[in-house]
Amino acid sequence: QPGLFFVGEVVDVSGHLGGFNFQWAWASGFCAGQVA
Numbered sequence: 001q002p003g004l005f006f007v008g009e010v011v012d013v014s015g016h017l018g019g020f021n022f023q024w025a026w027a028s029g030f031c032a033g034q035v036a
Contacts, residue, residue, distance in 0.1 A: 005032040 008025035015021060 003036065005036065007032045 007028040009021065011024075011028065013021075013024050015024060
């Protein structure tokens with residue numbers, strides 16, 4: 001569906017402990033916002 005983006009913890013991404021999940025949430029949200 002056009003205009004529908006999944007970002008952050010909805011996407012199954014695993015990283016090491018220490019803030020990587022927050023980094024993924026911010027980075028994926030930023031990228032989705034750039035193309036929306």
